Amino acid sequence: MSSLRTGDQNLVKQINKSIVFHTIQHKAPISRAQISKETGLNKATVSTMVAELIEDHFVYEIGEGQSSGGRKPVMLYLNSHAGYSIGIDLGVNYILGVLTDLSGNITEKITNKLLNTDLSYVTQQIFSIIESLMEKAPKSPYGIIGIGIGVPGHVDPDDHILFAPNLKWENIDFKKIIEEQFHIPTKIENEANAGAHGEQLYGAGKNVTNQVYISIGVGIGTGIIMNHQLYKGVSGISGEMGHMTIDANGRKCPCGNRGCWELYASESALIRSIQQEEIMDENSEEYLDLLLEEAKKGDPKVLQLLNTQGEIIGIGIVNIINTFNPEVIIIGNRMVQFKNWITNPIERTLEERLSLYHKSSTEIRFSILGDYSTALGASSFSIAGFLSEKKIIDA
Amino acid sequence: MSSLRTGDQNLVKQINKSIVFHTIQHKAPISRAQISKETGLNKATVSTMVAELIEDHFVYEIGEGQSSGGRKPVMLYLNSHAGYSIGIDLGVNYILGVLTDLSGNITEKITNKLLNTDLSYVTQQIFSIIESLMEKAPKSPYGIIGIGIGVPGHVDPDDHILFAPNLKWENIDFKKIIEEQFHIPTKIENEANAGAHGEQLYGAGKNVTNQVYISIGVGIGTGIIMNHQLYKGVSGISGEMGHMTIDANGRKCPCGNRGCWELYASESALIRSIQQEEIMDENSEEYLDLLLEEAKKGDPKVLQLLNTQGEIIGIGIVNIINTFNPEVIIIGNRMVQFKNWITNPIERTLEERLSLYHKSSTEIRFSILGDYSTALGASSFSIAGFLSEKKIIDA
DNA sequence: AAAGTTTGTTTATCGCTTAAACTAAGTTTA
DNA sequence: TAAACTTAGTTTAAGCGATAAACAAACTTT
Numbered sequence: 001m002s003s004l005r006t007g008d009q010n011l012v013k014q015i016n017k018s019i020v021f022h023t024i025q026h027k028a029p030i031s032r033a034q035i036s037k038e039t040g041l042n043k044a045t046v047s048t049m050v051a052e053l054i055e056d057h058f059v060y061e062i063g064e065g066q067s068s069g070g071r072k073p074v075m076l077y078l079n080s081h082a083g084y085s086i087g088i089d090l091g092v093n094y095i096l097g098v099l100t101d102l103s104g105n106i107t108e109k110i111t112n113k114l115l116n117t118d119l120s121y122v123t124q125q126i127f128s129i130i131e132s133l134m135e136k137a138p139k140s141p142y143g144i145i146g147i148g149i150g151v152p153g154h155v156d157p158d159d160h161i162l163f164a165p166n167l168k169w170e171n172i173d174f175k176k177i178i179e180e181q182f183h184i185p186t187k188i189e190n191e192a193n194a195g196a197h198g199e200q201l202y203g204a205g206k207n208v209t210n211q212v213y214i215s216i217g218v219g220i221g222t223g224i225i226m227n228h229q230l231y232k233g234v235s236g237i238s239g240e241m242g243h244m245t246i247d248a249n250g251r252k253c254p255c256g257n258r259g260c261w262e263l264y265a266s267e268s269a270l271i272r273s274i275q276q277e278e279i280m281d282e283n284s285e286e287y288l289d290l291l292l293e294e295a296k297k298g299d300p301k302v303l304q305l306l307n308t309q310g311e312i313i314g315i316g317i318v319n320i321i322n323t324f325n326p327e328v329i330i331i332g333n334r335m336v337q338f339k340n341w342i343t344n345p346i347e348r349t350l351e352e353r354l355s356l357y358h359k360s361s362t363e364i365r366f367s368i369l370g371d372y373s374t375a376l377g378a379s380s381f382s383i384a385g386f387l388s389e390k391k392i393i394d395a
Numbered sequence: 396m397s398s399l400r401t402g403d404q405n406l407v408k409q410i411n412k413s414i415v416f417h418t419i420q421h422k423a424p425i426s427r428a429q430i431s432k433e434t435g436l437n438k439a440t441v442s443t444m445v446a447e448l449i450e451d452h453f454v455y456e457i458g459e460g461q462s463s464g465g466r467k468p469v470m471l472y473l474n475s476h477a478g479y480s481i482g483i484d485l486g487v488n489y490i491l492g493v494l495t496d497l498s499g500n501i502t503e504k505i506t507n508k509l510l511n512t513d514l515s516y517v518t519q520q521i522f523s524i525i526e527s528l529m530e531k532a533p534k535s536p537y538g539i540i541g542i543g544i545g546v547p548g549h550v551d552p553d554d555h556i557l558f559a560p561n562l563k564w565e566n567i568d569f570k571k572i573i574e575e576q577f578h579i580p581t582k583i584e585n586e587a588n589a590g591a592h593g594e595q596l597y598g599a600g601k602n603v604t605n606q607v608y609i610s611i612g613v614g615i616g617t618g619i620i621m622n623h624q625l626y627k628g629v630s631g632i633s634g635e636m637g638h639m640t641i642d643a644n645g646r647k648c649p650c651g652n653r654g655c656w657e658l659y660a661s662e663s664a665l666i667r668s669i670q671q672e673e674i675m676d677e678n679s680e681e682y683l684d685l686l687l688e689e690a691k692k693g694d695p696k697v698l699q700l701l702n703t704q705g706e707i708i709g710i711g712i713v714n715i716i717n718t719f720n721p722e723v724i725i726i727g728n729r730m731v732q733f734k735n736w737i738t739n740p741i742e743r744t745l746e747e748r749l750s751l752y753h754k755s756s757t758e759i760r761f762s763i764l765g766d767y768s769t770a771l772g773a774s775s776f777s778i779a780g781f782l783s784e785k786k787i788i789d790a
Numbered sequence: 791a792a793a794g795t796t797t798g799t800t801t802a803t804c805g806c807t808t809a810a811a812c813t814a815a816g817t818t819t820a
Numbered sequence: 821t822a823a824a825c826t827t828a829g830t831t832t833a834a835g836c837g838a839t840a841a842a843c844a845a846a847c848t849t850t
Contacts, residue, residue: 004417006436007410008807009836015402016838022399033797041401042839047798070796071846154752162752210628226626233720234605235756240717243750246643248659248710257713257748264643315643318652322635323617323718325628353652355638357549357557361630403838404806411807428828437808442829465827466815793850800843811832818825 014391016041020049021392024059024076025103031065031073050076057082057141058102058392080105083142083386086133087379088126088149089191089372092117092166092218097129098375099137102145102383104202106372108136117167123177130182146382147178147186150194150374152221154237159188162237165254166218185389187381191215191374192239195367196223197230198377199330203369210326213373214241216313216335220262224324242266246315261316265309267334273305288334295341303341310342314349321354321362332367339366409786411436415444416787419454419471420498426460426468445471452477452536453497453787475500478537478781481528482774483521483544484586484767487512487561487613492524493770494532497540497778499597501767503531512562518572525577541777542573542581545589545769547616549632554583557632560649561613582776586610586769587634590762591618592625593772594725598764605721608768609636611708611730615657619719637661641710656711660704662729668700683729690736698736705737709744716749716757727762734761 005011023035032050036043053059060079064072080103089096091114099108110129114122126149134144151174153164159175178186189197196213199205205213205225213223220242224231232238242262243255250259263269271287294302317329335342346364367373387393400406418430427445431438448454455474459467475498484491486509494503505524509517521544529539546569548559554570573581584592591608594600600608600620608618615637619626627633637657638650645654658664666682689697712724730737741759762768782788 004414004434005410006414006434006807007407009407009838011410012402012404012407012806012837015406019399019401031797036798039399039401043798044800044840045838048837067847068796069794069848071798071848073797226621231621233756234722235720235752237752237756238718238720240720240750240753243717244639244714245710245748246640248641248707255750257717257750312643315640319639319714322638322652323633325630325633325635327629353640355635355650355652357630357632358635361628361632401838404804407806426828431829438829439809439831440807443806462816463827464817464825466817466829468828791850793848795846795848797845797847798843799845801841802839803841804837804839806836806838808835809833811830813830814828816825816827819823820821 015394016045017049017052017391018393020046021053021058021387024053025078028077029062029065029075031075033073035076053392056390058390078103081138081140083140083145084137085145085379085382085386086130086147087375087377087382088129088147089194089374089378090122090126090149090151090167091191092152095122095125095129096371096375097126097133098372098379099133100376100379100383102387104376104380104383106376107138108133109372117169119169119172122167126178127181130178134182142386144184145386147182147184148194148378148380148382149174149178149186149188150191150378151188152191152219154235155188155190155193156236157232159186161188162235185382185385187378187385189378189381190221190223190236190239192221193223193230193232194375194377194381195332195373196225196330196377197380198369198373198375199332199367200225200228200377201380202376203373204330204365204367205328208328210324211328211330212320212324212326213330213332213367214317214320215333215373216265216331217267217333219268220266220316222320226324241316241320244316244319246312246319261312261319265312265316269312270305270309273308288337292337295338306338306341307345309338310345311349313342314346315353317346317364318350318353321350321358325358326362328363328365330365330367332369332373336366336370410789411440412444412447412786413788415441416448416453416782419448420473423472424457424460424470426470428468430471448787451785453785473498476533476535478535478540479532480540480774480777480781481525481542482770482772482777483524483542484589484769484773485517485521485544485546485562486586487547490517490520490524491766491770492521492528493767493774494528495771495774495778497782499771499775499778501771502533503528504767504770512564514564514567517562521573522576525573529577537781539579540781542577542579543589543773543775543777544569544573544581544583545586545773546583547586547614549630550583550585550588551631552627554581556583557630580777580780582773582780584773584776585616585618585631585634587616588618588625588627589770589772589776590727590768591620591725591772592775593764593768593770594727594762595620595623595772596775597771598768599725599760599762600723603721603723605719606723606725607715607719607721608725608727608762609712609715610728610769611660611726612662612728614663615661615711617715621719636711636715639711639714641707641714656707656714660707660711664707665700665704668703683732687732690733701733701736702740704733705740706744708737709741710748712741712759713745713748716745716753720753721757723758723760725760725762727764727768731761731765 065075080101154162161172192215205211211225222239222241247259253260457472460470475496549557556567587610600606617634617636642654648655
């Protein structure tokens, strides 16, 4: 309770430095004078902070700007190349790794198929991807500043993987495994939480205060961002809205509950419908690709199927809106490829089921980072950790 | 974006003063030396802050404490009587008003029945209650420092009542009405949000970081507290979890949705069941009192009814836990009186439906402020507003 | 060329926290 | 019972960061 951080001059400086950094990050190129005007900080204060940021390689001067009737301003820019971060999206049957600069721009990417989910095998694959990315990283003042990994499962506040059903992992300290190998600060997060954060910073959630990200893949996971911050519950396992009952007497779910949303609205549910409708008889790996083909051709049975899928997704979204009243809901992961066919039924369901006051306040968007939401989000966690340690952004 | 508050000496002082105040509030009686040890603030700093707090009547010295081998400490105490706040719970057929001191202790209380919900009539009733409470308020340095009102409806960030279905009110600037009459800062909040805040500060949610309060009355409203703070969505209408679909093909709800939780789990649902079962044939006003009587007598039909009620409440709670993973869920409002009969079915439903990892992490509690949750919460908002303006707590 | 503008730095001051010294007032020990 | 030790709280001097104001630099306009 009382372990609140006390105030001192150090705190003041950190706050202001963070404001200056933030302003340059979002308004670059910008001069010292402009920063002073925008932030309300004194010109002298801004000059001091900028000098320190330049010394620490986080900012650089990029020549002179246009004069507006007086001395020409010296324009400042963020040095995104002061260091590089690694972000990894660990899927059930793939690993996607990216190398990003401090602004989240992707410099390198690698994808590997996963043949099984044995811990030792997956670990080796991840090691190999990290090593490749490290080799490809350009020279920079701080080098590789961190590794972030998004995993399909519960992750507790100490970065332990409690349970990842689809990987059949339980209680794995993956952070330790990575850090002992590379001696680089590592952050483990749930896949949907990472995706939510990725979209928040670089994608469909930019400048959005309250946002819910819905990752619809094999299952459904959700990442909740409130007041620009990721919300995790007591034990870090909030956002299990895929296991929200939408049919109290519905089918039994492996999670223990009945009638869970993801039983009806996930990719797996779609595949089950295909099988029931006997639209195709290929093996399940390829089902979705084929479905997409058929949808493009306009097969009425397929369109009908996707229409129903959209409606059920809409029903869950109605619940989410009633619960969170967010500005934006972002749909991500593989379901995005059916965007053209599910958008209308989703919107129709909302129109039908939302109360007057909720209708206008929430916007439905689709992921704009596509396959990279999770990897970029994971990378952003380690960037944030690094900048926070350097006292350049708030803890 | 960049309108973040910049750091200066003033901010530092405010932070530390707030920490000192907070420490006295929660650990009183306490000495200056102890505060210094607990907070890490220098003894001199603590002395300065305490001197100011005493000068402003927020703290007083309460004689000497026990020596532990040296000079006796001077014990400090919060002056709860520096001012008084009015909290009002506006129900559909009642108004409950309380006068509280700055610590939320109830000094006076008044209840009035409401004969109808006409704005002018209700306004008059509220005026009259406020006047009575003001008259009864003891003399104090700051007098009546604020009025807080909890209402059964949507309240937007500007304290406008957007829509209160059960009062048949729409778009009412009640804050303005009260302030123009009394010239005292007034805060309007949703009833469930106020109740949640009340329990958080003074009741079943003390020291709980993440908590969801479920107000089960005529309808179901929920108040979400995360990180000790009330969460309201974009337009202030989050927490409508009563209108979460738990049966996708269920009955149509006036809100527009289908199969809403409150259709099955609210007080109204209970009354409807009674009617269907033809257990009683009295008029609806008295139904619940009679039901309680019968439950106490052990009528098997009634017990069965309450058992089912508990199960359905449990189904909704499972959704809430999956969504928020909170430490505590608090059940409040009139359903609390059936606590003895619904607790077991609720717990059983959670045991059945929650996943292993969620089972252990959330505790179900019942309101301990009883009828006063909302009024006390409303009062606490105005206290917070006052102390925040006096720079004694954070904005 | 002089006057006016805008940018960015330097300087003196203010207010805050802090460590250390100090005063006050007790308890323990011999 | 007096000396030694402990603890509480205040006073003092120092340090640090933000700020306003003065200043220097560099440009545009008249």
